[in-house]
């Protein structure tokens with residue numbers, strides 16, 4: 144019997160685990176659960192006899208793949224797969240997939256939660272500002288970016304987007320103004336919401352120069368990845384410009400340094416963007432179905448490694 148291991152250091156809601164179990168058991172497979180494992184050694188032990196693995200931000204590197212002798216497929220229940228060593232997976236003959244779009248509304252809603260909190264001065268009792276009429280810049284127009292645009296319309300914001308890969312007409316069809324460069328986006332917008340993946344090109348790309356182009360009172364919202372931020376550059380800028388705010392769902396390595404920017408910085412203690420029952424159900428069950436499809440029909444839709 145095939146063993147499907149759900150290894151989530153940040154567990155899914157129980158209702159999502161129940162749904163995953165139903166899909167797995169209906170296919171005649173066994174479900175194993177490793178939650179809040181903390182130590183990598185526990186993951187190395189648990190993957191030994193797993194045929195398939197469902198993860199979230201859990202790191203699957205060459206060491207994990209070496210330990211997982213029976214593993215055929217890893218599904219990252221979510222969008223970003225920078226936590227999986229794709230080349231090592233390919234070398235081990237393991238298929239890697241993600242579940243694009245399944246948790247994007249949850250992340251987009253959290254971006255607005257952070258945004259409202261920041262423009263209301265972190266609810267400290269002083270007069271803040273409203274989002275209505277402000278220019279919002281969506282940096283990367285993927286699944287999350289599109290949901291951010293949809294919600295921003297309800298807030299009455301003027302919406303701009305920059306995406307190096309998404310054609311302008313696709314963006315503009317949504318009533319969003321497509322700009323030609325990241326520089327233009329930051330120079331135009333009061334609020335910028337980050338939705339770029341962490342890749343070799345994007346790592347450390349958001350820092351002093353780019354954010355420094357934002358108009359007075361600029362707010363940077365990060366529900367993407369901490370690695371895309373040049374922390375030293377952003378900190379230097381925030382020291383020089385007391386008008387700028389940074390709110391993030393991914394605690395910076397230098398949380399202590401950013402915390403000195405009193406009243407202008409907030410980080411969730413743990414990445415919470417996709418942490419809703421709905422997102423857990425959508426992404427978790429999609430992952431389970433993709434595994435069943437892979438084993439029963441050889442379906443490789445959403446495969447991300449070669």
Ligand code: 3PG
Pocket residue numbers: 153199200201220221222223224246367414415416417418
């Ligand atoms: C994603 O890439 O899907 C999001 O960042 C959510 O990640 P999480 O599953 O670790 O919460």
